Amino acid sequence: MSAVLVIVGAGPRGTGLLERIAANAPELLPADRPLHIHLVDPHPPGGGRIWRHEQSPLLRMNSMAEDVTMFTDERSTLDGPVRPGPSLAEWAARPEEFAPYQATADPRLRAELRALAPTDFPTRRAQSAYLDWVFRRAVADLPPHVTVTVHRDTARRVDGPADGPQRVHLTDRVLTADHVVLALGHLDSAPDPRYAADAAFAARHGRFHLPPAYSADVAAELDRIAPGEHTVLRGFGLAFVDLVSLLTEGRGGRFEETAEGGLVYRPSGREPVVHVGSRRGVPYHSKTGYRLLGPRPPLPRAFDAAAVDALLDRPGPLELRRDAWPLMAKDIAFGHYHELFHAHPERTALPWPEFLAGHDAHPWASPELRALVERAVPDPADRLDLERLDHPLAGLELDSAEELQRHLRRYIAEDADRRADPAHSADLGAFLALLSLFGQLPRLLAADRLTARSVAEEVDEWFFGYFSYLASGPPGFRLRQLLALSEAGVVRFLGAGVRVERDEPNGTWRASGTTVPGHTVTATALVEAYLPRHALARTRDPLLRELHRDGRIVEEVVSDREHTHRSGLLTVRPGDGRVLDPALGGEPHPRRTALGPHTSLRAAAAFARPRTDSPGFRQNDAAARALLGALARGAVAATEPAVAA
Template identity: 80%
Template sequence: MIIGAGPRGTGLLERLAANAAELLPADRPLHIHLADPYPPGGGRIWRYEQSPLLRMNSMAEDVTMFTDESSTIEGPVRPGPSLAEWARHTEEFEPYEPIADPAVREELRTLAPTDFPTRRAQSAYLAWVFRRAVADLPEHVTVTVHRDTARSVTGPADGPQLVQLTDGVLVADQVVLALGHLGSAPDPRHDALAAFAARHGRFHLPPAFSSDVDLSGIAPGEQLVLRGFGLAFVDLVALLTEGRGGRFEQTAEGLVYHPSGREPVIHVGSRRGVPYHSKTGYRLQGPPAPLPRYFDATAVDALLAGHGPLELRRDVWPLMAKDIGFGYYHELFHAHPERTALPWAEFLAGYDRWDWYSPELTRLVGTAVPDPADRLDFEALDHPLAGLRLDDAEQLQQHLRDYITTDADRRADLSYSADLGAFLALLSLFAQLPRVMESGRLTARSVAAELDEWWFGFFSFLASGPPGFRLRQLLALSEAGVVRFLGADLRVEADEATGTFLATSPTVPGHTVRATALIEGYLPKHVLDRTDDPVLRRLHRAGEIVEEVVDDATHTHRSGLLTVSPADGRIIDPTLGDVPHPRRTALGPHTNGRAYAAFSRPRTDSPAFRQNDATARALLRALAGRRAAESIVAAAR
């Protein structure tokens, strides 16, 4: 049984279909149950029933659910269309099913490969992928979908598992928790502000999934502090502006926002104080860089062969950074040689020789790349407002408009395609990074502060930003006075005397914004002991699952993630002596596999696809070895 029929459950089903002919004899019938209260394919996050204003932050050609020639998997590669390829020829891909919504039909009909689709369009693609996965199963494998919520999983390690649904109990030989992105009870650090809001009748929203929130409690014209500048911020602003009847108009002077009068005044700030960098809207102009070059299997072998603990920033990041730089400069030298002062071969010889932080490499780049704007500077990217102190809030508004304009212009300008080279190199790091994460060699402090906090945040800031048009919209909203910028290192406090939230930032010393509404505008982090999933909650209370804890002599890090076996996702069960449970598996972002996106960019050897394949093969081998004539694999939400 698979609990969860969203992208991860669907991807696992596709791999079960691909591997069944090899690993499951035709005389061993298999019945797969999937349980999810939301439609299969999209699941909760990618369901059709959400605002048409919400979009993906990936271009249509960069989204696939299928393995390809780059996939390093044990099972068979089964290519399939990307979202862009499927959208162009939906009627030609079996099993075909007409799309009911005319707006989605029209969007798919006119979707360009470099467009950023609505989430509704992605929902339609995922629904088709699910239908194809079911159709690809051999005749002796059947599927039943339960539009229901799994409540609990019980049963002995050496016997059938009982899966309690709302309307009955299913008996399964194997259970997979493909639960997707999960929420948790609010972090206790939000309790004081939540209690303050309740006492004074103010609006307070802890981290939440944007498509699920109720924003009706925010009044027109109300002063709102929105803490967070990432993708959740982008969605929330769309819902609070266009979602309330405002509209954008393209004029000769640029994009203009016409308020409806129902919007709040949105004051936004964060740790960095700037929005995520927008996605590029173009393709490479030169040949693809042969990645990886420095952070490859051989380099990771050497790291892991050493003795003593590893630190991500000290030991691993220099290799990662050098590969990102290689992707960046490879594109700059090949696509824009007029902005370089050395032949590529000469530059590469020096680049190969010197370490990332060496003064020799700094001098080489300074010589070879005359314009500082063409040099890759991670510190400046990571801390764009560091040390900036302005006299008043209006100076900050103009400074941020200039910063956002520069970023949006650069990400739309083919002459800066080296940025895309860096982005592709960033993605390539995930071919080897899981080995480092799973090695147990990183110190607990490094896992906490450098891996889970800094690295994934930095990656999202550089590589998981919104489409460029969202930054143009943000500029228009700023010009209209609907959005106001607060600065970096945002601090929010409660003022009992006035019943208001006070927002301050060192970027504008002495400036304070008073607000009557506060939104923590970032996605919730799943924490096992506060999970909102009933299956995990009951297993945790029973002591049959355990949170990942990384500790050493100097630090203890509780990640909040479910501990599983890295090889195949088997759940580690403390009641069995902290060994993998033979009948329970979990995949996805709630596990310490730190699974990356369930769908991926084509030809990038997606780690999630590798996980799906390994898990599918382990499940099929276990099921093929059973003595019973029938077996059930349950796929859970």
């Protein structure tokens, strides 16, 4: 008797799960138990919606080509087998060597892939091509008794008893399955109510307002912003980088290199005037453009499994900043100083073993540790100051908007120079250490020991925002372009603590920041330059909306006597991603699994840097093994094939 699995979502997460099914099926699924997999997604398999080919070639990845892989490797800690495969850079260098080979149809993309260097930042179209190949390889690697059908359609509903067949309703047919996986990826929600007032204001006055959105989806919307129109972009992260590219190069402007090696922007005349500000008032730090010069730091060190065990053994509730952050920060500092001492020993004043002994012995942020760092690292520019990094404009008050433009241009130029200079490779050591924190952070979150306020304010708001700011910024050339846009007067900086207020009599927005007290700009367009956050109660996904309405899924709610935090995420069991079903008393549904950014698993990207033991790959492996084990034990859907809706 054959078994049937439906995976809703064929983007990177669904593709990664399929790869793990291919790796584990020979061990867990007997040859006399055939399995048919239905993949459902309106977008092309592999890339899915976010990484589809049909988007602007101006949009880039924020990772170097050599830092993107969909495959496990020798550092992966899995129960299933490791199946190595090429990174994006390795695949692009010789795609014909990796079966199943298929030439890319787009001539511009073929040219990009041929010229792609390992340290280049590819277009998202290049990533789409890589993910397309990964998907085809995963299908090719399935054993003969596992087959796949792709449905370019939207799953609109799933129903069925917990102990029987599950029915997945598409547009014109129903798929009957033994198990359903919701690998839906990044999802849209109706705008947060906090944006409603600005949307209504824009409608009343005929102005333009754009709530948080995925940049590739709103390129046409941006055409409604008129040339020369004063426009506020609230937010200074990756969404800002994409949006400002579409509003400048996307409107015919171009960047030219100067004889001195700088960059100048030649406007087309169709650009708006972009005013940008945020809480910090500065752009995300760019990605480094170099590799480690010293040996890779052995991580984790302070925030390892034993440390998390010790935290969980403590009585009473925990808080991230008070209890875990001192250990996490010690690991970031260890990564930084490990690289500094090993790659640039001439800039240190103590032997590494002596420094390391003191670093291990003294608590984070203690006077003793500060004194040790000052003694061992003479140049303050070589010391790691995580608080200063978090608040770069704190306490700064300037006298004029023009002084702010000059100050921010110096700041951005210095940051771009530092991130391009291997002399500062200690920054990359800190970055790798920051990534390593995700090896243990999911355990801490899954233990349900953090207070509700800590999860809300310290995890979901502060830490993930800080991580993105330090480690998930744009390529360095984007900061060079931002400088050129600023010098051309196309982009204007608002500073830190940005506030946007509605001026009802004039039908305009007034934006200001704390860095230049009293300075205000007037705008007739407002763009929320943030990536959307999924909120289950406001989801636009029809399948999740139906399940939520019927009381078969539940939003993650962390609550205690002092605070209640609704994360907007779909609650799943940490070990295998099984969906918690209120109709089953909150127990895991035996036939429904969910994986990805819309779930309470958090912090698990669908692809990763090689040799980082990606939590996302571990989640995919655990889910695949649980699914194959259950499907091998018995199938209930084999006699109920797909039928017309």
